[in-house]
Amino acid sequence: MEKITITASKTYEVLTGSGLLPRAGAYIRQALGEKVRKICVVTDSNVAPLYSDALISSLEESGFVAVKFVFAAGEASKSLRTLSDLLEFLAQRQLTRSDALVALGGGVTGDLTGFAAASYLRGIPFVQVPTTLLAAVDSSVGGKTGVNLEAGKNLAGAFWQPSLVLFDTDTMATLSQDLLLDGAAEAIKAGAIADKELLSYIREKPDLKDPAVITHLSGRAIEIKRRVVQEDERDIGARQLLNFGHTLGHAIEKCSGFSVSHGHAVAIGMVIESRAALQFGWSREDCTAPLSEILKKFGFPLDCPYSASQLTQAALSDKKRQGDRLTLVIPVAQGDCQLKELPVSRLEEFIKAGLS
Ligand SMILES: NC(=O)c1ccc[n+]([C@@H]2O[C@H](COP(=O)([O-])OP(=O)(O)OC[C@H]3O[C@@H](n4cnc5c(N)ncnc54)[C@H](O)[C@@H]3O)[C@@H](O)[C@H]2O)c1
Ligand SMILES: [Zn+2]
Structure with a gap:
């Protein structure tokens, strides 16, 4: 397993390696602390059947109560409508400020979940579990979150850093x-x-x-993103x-x-x-x-x-x-x-x- 520490407005780790998903609960517990009780796993309709059971079992083994929000896969779901559905879901399930979200999926899931985490109850922690290579090397690190508007892409959002990024390279096996x-x-x-x-x-x-190539590529790319984000978190x-x-x-x-x-x-x-x-x-x-x-x-x-x-x-x-x-x-x-x-x-x- 490789570990990179990001020091932005929040300090967090990016863990990369094979077999991390079934052990995710323990890493997430370590990152979020003992007080967090409930976790909402946010994922899309393609990723849910592939990986959400493994993640949720692991969360439950680590003492979390897990709920799941699944949205239709695709960029069209990165919208205010899905955001609103997700926020209402969190409220109905009575998540509190000491609870957290986990984004399980690609960049769409990560951006949407991060923005929901930034705005629900004025901000709760979240964890990125990227399952596309793009999300692993780019969108899960750096804290840019948001949704698209009718007027254009990524026009509403927030800077909100995750508490942990967990990249299980095994998830690349199902990617086209x-x-x-x-x-x-x-x-x-x-x-x-x-x-x-x-x-x-x-x-x-x-x-x-080749998983070794994936691990090396993502490690180096995240390292570069780390340097740039640490210098200029808010993109000016x-x-x-x-x-x-x-x-x-x-x-x-x-x-x-x-x-x-x-x-x-x-x-x-x-x-x-x-x-x-x-x-x-x-x-x-x-x-x-x-x-x-x-x-x-x-x-x-x-x-x-x-x-x-x-x-x-x-x-x-x-x-x-x-x-x-x-x-x-x-x-x-x-x-x-x-x-x-x-x-x-x-x-x-x-x-x-x-x-x-
Ligand atoms: N926040 C940032 O800094 C940042 C940076 C770059 C891109 N982005 C955003 O990221 C988004 C694009 O990310 P993306 O390409 O990951 O899109 P995505 O999340 O839509 O994923 C692409 C497709 O892959 C499927 N999928 C995900 N993981 C899978 C797996 N392991 N196996 C099989 N299928 C899988 C998804 O269901 C989806 O259909 C865009 O919205 C873009 O704006 C954000
Ligand atoms: Zn890009």
């Missing part, structure tokens, strides 16, 4: 190859931002079916580095009507952004070729079917834009990204350079 790739894209992104060794490791071992500076590939990635997701998944879009976005950075003279070395080589080894489709003008339009409707300038994440060398401001008026030119 496409979902594994979505997580891998974020791990490769972490390497591109700050860890050249991780990039070399991935290049040598692009095997997501360095945390923006985690957005490498995301300006274009979000634009591609949007242009595709969200038929291209987030990780797949970020993979293409990273390639476009690094090619453009090189053409603009902002990189010390060519980061595009080595990055594309890794992504191709995993089987990511890297062709972008959208024009610079379509992508620019989509990118400019993003909520993260401030005024007439835009902050881009630029690879200056392999494993080393920096923030760079670009006037909005030059975005199309930048994207064109990246597509060429």
Whole structure:
């Protein structure tokens, strides 16, 4: 088992390893203390039949009273409606401020549960048990929680750190190859931002079916996220580095009507952004070729079917834009990204350079 300690507004551990789920109760008891009595396990309709029994038995063995809230799997459930159903459920089951939530699932479950934990009774503890690679390497750490609004993704939420993150790598066995790739894209992104060794490791071992590879990838990616979040928990500076590939990635997701998944879009976005950075003279070395080589080894489709003008339009409707300038994440060398401001008026030119 690997252990990483995150020190943000709250200090907590990320435990990664095989066989953790059946022992989750003991770890959760240790993290939450003796006073916590009732736990609501929040999970979706795909994950519930796979893993909720093991988790709940383990919680009960550790003396918790466990209740379960199951919602329909999918991004559409990351909504105010599901949040409201969940909050009402917690109230009906009479959870108190000394009780807690456990998110068992992917990023949708983690974001929704975290926001419910942040708002129920003005805040109760919660634990993340990520079951997608994306949730393990990205969304379960760092305390960003929330739901989507009609007006856009992640527009309502809170910063609320978990008390523990427990990643049982055995849960990767039931994940589709496409979902594994979505997580891998974020791990490769972490390497591109700050860890050249991780990039070399991935290049040598692009095997997501190997639990040792999963453990190594997630450990290094979480370590990078730890460093960035500790420096800038509320996302006003360095945390923006985690957005490498995301300006274009979000634009591609949007242009595709969200038929291209987030990780797949970020993979293409990273390639476009690094090619453009090189053409603009902002990189010390060519980061595009080595990055594309890794992504191709995993089987990511890297062709972008959208024009610079379509992508620019989509990118400019993003909520993260401030005024007439835009902050881009630029690879200056392999494993080393920096923030760079670009006037909005030059975005199309930048994207064109990246597509060429
Ligand atoms: N909070 C953050 O910092 C942060 C960061 C990145 C992404 N996110 C959010 O994460 C979400 C995407 O996360 P996701 O891709 O994990 O989505 P998800 O939670 O919808 O999971 C994807 C699919 O996999 C299924 N699933 C989950 N675990 C499984 C398993 N072990 N075996 C089989 N199927 C399984 C789910 O039921 C779902 O159908 C988005 O809403 C995104 O906004 C948040
Ligand atoms: Zn992402």
